[in-house]
Amino acid sequence: MTGRPASLPSFSQLPLNKDDPPYSAWGLYGKDDQLGFLNRQTDEIVAEAAKEIKTGVRVSMNWPLDAQSKVPFFGSPRIVNDDIWTFNTQSSSQSWGEKGIVGRGVLLDFHRWRLAHNIQAEIFQTNSIPLKYLKATAEYQGTDIKFGDILIIRVGYMPTFNKLSTDELIAFAKQTPPGLIGVERSEEMLEWIWENFSAVAGDHPAFESYPPPKDWSMHEVLLSGWGCPIGELFNLERLAEVCDNQKKWSFFVTSEVCNVPGGVASPPNILAIF
Incomplete structure (x- = not known):
């Protein structure tokens, strides 16, 4: 069965338990569940997503692990509990998951759209992208959204980053x-994600506008409240080019993250x- 499950609570019903944090969905898939939003990637939805494969063209979204080797923005672990193995997982593309992340991906090329419509957007300032x-x-x-899709947003971070001097x-x-650009922090944005997607990602360091206010952040809701994977610093330049050439912004996605027990981040291998 594909499509939104009839049993899925509406956003207005969150939190599921009155004493739980705002918007949380703890217990939706059982008290011992470890997959969260990835439960939305059912066998049926993944099989349907495989129909996106028409030409066999393959595009990696992995930014090189040494992409920020000269001046890493996050050079050491922070109080948010980043992982460091022999490299810093915050210094390149990041994602999360246990069984892998597989399904229909949709690229929303905000950067391309805003240039076509003369919309200003400063990448290295606290700047929110409205829903x-x-x-x-x-x-x-001309992109349709389907339940269980993997949302990928291109803000144009990579070309802007590459133009910066060392100083x-x-x-x-x-x-x-x-200060960093990201999606707006709003109930409307959260509801849109809740009603449609199984994972979210972008080419920028923080999926949401950064820094967040002190009262709440989308990371808290998406990660701990819903178990929704957040991918950051994905290299979307080649993907955007292929999508534009094919006039098709949906595709099959496979991401086999590293199996690190207790880890909070991994290269996405996407x-x-x-």
């Missing part, structure tokens, strides 16, 4: 906290297949 802009991007592309990178890395 209406993301919906407009999907409409502009500019050093100055930015010294900002505490740094591939789009058209």
Whole structure:
């Protein structure tokens, strides 16, 4: 069965338990569940997603592990409990999951849309992308959203990052906290994610506008409240090019993350297949 399950609670019913944190869905898949939103990637939904494969063209979304080797923005573990193995998982593409993340991916190329519509967006400033802009991007592309999709947003971080001089990178890395573009922090955005997706990702360091206010952040809701994987620093330049050439912004996605017991981040090892 594909499509939104009739048994899925509405966003307005959250939290599921009155004493739990705001918007949380603890216990939705049982008290011992470890997959959260990845339960939405059912066998039927993954099989349907495989129908996206038409040409066999494959595109990696992995940023090189040494991409920030000169001036890493997150050079050492922070109080948010980042993982470091022999490299810092915050210094390249990141994702999370246990059984792998597999399904239909949709690229919302916000960067392409905003340039076409003369919309200004500063990448290295606290700047929120409204939900209406993301919906407009999907409409502009002719992209339909299906339940269980993997949402991937291109804000144009990579080309902007690559234009920065070493001095500019050093100055930015010294900002505490740094300002970064991301999706708006709102109930409307949360409801849109709740009603449609199984995972979210983007090409920027923080999926949501950063820094978040002190009262709440989307990371808290998505990760701990819902178990929704967040992918960050995905290299989407080649993917955007292929999507534009094919005029098709949906594709099959496979992400086999590293099996690190107790880990909080991993290189995504992610591939789009058209």
